[in-house]
Amino acid sequence: MVTQIVFSDEFNKHNTANHPENADRLYVLLDALKKAPFYKTLVFLKPKLLPESLLYEVHSAEMIQRVKEISEYGDSWIDLDTYVCKSDYETARLAAGGVALACRNIVNGDASNAFALVRPPGHHASAERSMGFCLFNNAGLAAHESSKKGKRVLIFDHDVHHGNGTQSIFYRRNDVMYQSFHLSPHYPGTGDTDEIGEGEGKGYTINAPLVYGQGDGAVSQVIDEIFIPITRQYKPHLVIISVGYDSHHSDQLGGLKLSANFFGEIIRRFKAVQSKIVCTLEGGYNFQWIGKCFLSQLGQMMSHPLSFDDLTEGNDDVTSLIKKMKKELGEYWDL
Numbered sequence: 001m002v003t004q005i006v007f008s009d010e011f012n013k014h015n016t017a018n019h020p021e022n023a024d025r026l027y028v029l030l031d032a033l034k035k036a037p038f039y040k041t042l043v044f045l046k047p048k049l050l051p052e053s054l055l056y057e058v059h060s061a062e063m064i065q066r067v068k069e070i071s072e073y074g075d076s077w078i079d080l081d082t083y084v085c086k087s088d089y090e091t092a093r094l095a096a097g098g099v100a101l102a103c104r105n106i107v108n109g110d111a112s113n114a115f116a117l118v119r120p121p122g123h124h125a126s127a128e129r130s131m132g133f134c135l136f137n138n139a140g141l142a143a144h145e146s147s148k149k150g151k152r153v154l155i156f157d158h159d160v161h162h163g164n165g166t167q168s169i170f171y172r173r174n175d176v177m178y179q180s181f182h183l184s185p186h187y188p189g190t191g192d193t194d195e196i197g198e199g200e201g202k203g204y205t206i207n208a209p210l211v212y213g214q215g216d217g218a219v220s221q222v223i224d225e226i227f228i229p230i231t232r233q234y235k236p237h238l239v240i241i242s243v244g245y246d247s248h249h250s251d252q253l254g255g256l257k258l259s260a261n262f263f264g265e266i267i268r269r270f271k272a273v274q275s276k277i278v279c280t281l282e283g284g285y286n287f288q289w290i291g292k293c294f295l296s297q298l299g300q301m302m303s304h305p306l307s308f309d310d311l312t313e314g315n316d317d318v319t320s321l322i323k324k325m326k327k328e329l330g331e332y333w334d335l
């Protein structure tokens with residue numbers, strides 16, 4: 001069984017110089033990949049456009065139309081920090097289509113796991129709004145498609161920013177669980193412990209807001225005491241990981257202190273519960289480090305662990321956070 005990498009040069013039509021979310025990000029990751037000891041055993045796949053019908057099941061017609069219209073001309077901005085290039089309607093659908101393809105393959109057993117190297121990212125895009133560098137919600141669209149086939153899906157989001165878009169899409173649903181740790185307070189301002197879902201979705205949104213400077217030790221405790229126990233009880237058929245290397249200690253848009261090796265450790269712990277894992281790229285902007293974070297994760301996915309010289313010290317105190325999370329979620333899960 002193999003690990004698949006979904007990639008297309010087409011993603012890099014979405015590019016603006018001097019913006020942190022630019023085309024060089026994927027090239028930095030590909031360069032790192034080419035030097036990996038397992039490079040030759042990876043299987044590369046070309047993504048396909050996400051069907052419009054699926055797009056309309058998750059996003060509003062007004063939002064889709066807006067992206068479509070702006071992308072006809074390109075060279076514009078849909079909000080203060082989210083640019084739109086010519087043909088982005090297709091590029092963004094290709095990114096979502098790439099994640100959906102990876103999820104289909106993994107659910108069908110065509111490969112062990114997959115990493116979708118896609119852009120633009122998706123986790124800030126809600127049902128009604130493109131924002132925060134994101135046009136359509138790649139992970140959300142893929143999770144929705146898998147769920148339609150009767151699969152329980154967990155989206156685990158380790159980007160330094162809260163995935164407000166993904167959370168809001170599934171807030172009233174129990175077929176897709178959303179788990180996130182993130183820096184708080186920080187953009188976009190959501191993701192408090194009491195945001196646990198509504199109606200049928202109550203207990204299916206799990207938020208761990210961390211404070212500035214927290215790192216491996218803090219996240220490790222929350223994973224062991226909250227995220228993994230809930231995942232074991234939820235029993236997902238598929239785990240989609242919204243990958244954000246902006247939670248690494250070096251990141252210019254971050255404030256958490258994760259080490260490169262810890263990103264692999266996250267994969268290792270979830271893989272022990274459900275090995276069907278699809279990673280999709282969200283944030284991560286420090287070009288000295290994102291390649292190492294990426295290889296650390298791929299090493300665990302391929303059962304060929306790699307270790308990097310990267311020590312950080314963070315504030316490990318999450319006692320009150322874990323207490324709060326148990327109080328909010330204890331009614332729904334055995335914690």
Ligand SMILES: [Zn+2]
Binds near residue numbers: 161244
């Ligand atoms: Zn981010």
